[in-house]
Amino acid sequence: MLDRKVKIKSIRDLGSRNYLLTLNAPEQARLIRPGQFVMLKCIENVREDPLLRRPFTIFDVPKSARSGKPVGLDLLIKEVGMGTRKLIQLRPGQALFCLGPQGHGFQVSSEMRNRVEIACLIAGGVGIAPLYLLAQSLLAQNVKPVLFYGGAAIADLVLRDYFERLGIDIIYSTEDGSFGERGVVTQPLAQFLKTHPRRDIRVYACGPWGMMKAVHALSAQNNLQCEVSLEARMGCSLGACLGCVVRCKDHEGEEQYLRVCQDGPVMNSRLIDWETAPL
Ligand SMILES: Cc1cc2nc3c(=O)[nH]c(=O)nc-3n(C[C@H](O)[C@H](O)[C@H](O)COP(=O)(O)OP(=O)(O)OC[C@H]3O[C@@H](n4cnc5c(N)ncnc54)[C@H](O)[C@@H]3O)c2cc1C
Ligand code: FES
Known part of the structure; x- marks a missing residue:
């Protein structure tokens, strides 16, 4: 684990209080595994509030166009309070302290190649953050990811283009019916598991507690292994x-x-x- 002062490369407004923060952090970028997070001091001055760092999952690891080597960290930030508000008000070129990568990520290994065919990835809102690197590493193991991405409304379904570019199957849902199926994300998952009664499926989820509880219940009913990313x-x-x-x-x-x-x-x-x- 490294603690580094890193520079902000860009902050992109994705709408609905979601931002994509890109940090220049080549040393840390090389160490990332899907599902890990970093702790960010949300302001330049270490003595200013909030004093405690805040945890954020690594969404993607941008690579150098020339060398192909990892050079940065992409983080999806939802503005919810003082720390995240100060963080998204920083400007490119400003620096902040970044501790990580930290934590146990998802278990993806070469053993999955022959044992697992389909991985159901379930995201609720910013719970999408750990699933992009996960989808890439599953594809590298010849496992087919199917993404179930839900939110209250279409504005919550950010960064869809990243997943669409991977060419994987995606089932969108919104509670207000503004995009994809109307209702909660576990409804299409339940339907999928009913029509695919197989043992070679793994389930991965990140989102609100109630959503992950429902995903766990569905996985247990179908005798499937399920990993959740907790907050x-x-x-x-x-x-x-x-x-x-x-x-x-x-x-x-x-x-x-x-x-x-x-x-x-x-x-x-x-x-x-x-x-x-x-x-
Ligand atoms: C391992 C991990 C990974 C995370 N990854 C991401 C991510 O990729 N993108 C992202 O936007 N957020 C992520 N979070 C949540 C993020 O850390 C919090 O939203 C952030 O710390 C809030 O800081 P704040 O100062 O803005 O809010 P505060 O002023 O501290 O709190 C504002 C509101 O947010 C709630 N809140 C604060 N922290 C959390 C938390 N950890 N979980 C649930 N509710 C919280 C508080 O209860 C309060 O209602 C992650 C949390 C964990 C533990
Ligand atoms: S945050 Fe202190 S023990 Fe986990």
């Missing part, structure tokens, strides 16, 4: 403050608390006590 308020991100714990069950069904920063953010959905959301 929790983070203090240190180093495993010390226990501010990010989530209630889980061990293999004997005994209660345990796992740290989203160190044991996650990606976890097997069967470990989690879905009745108790993190703070």
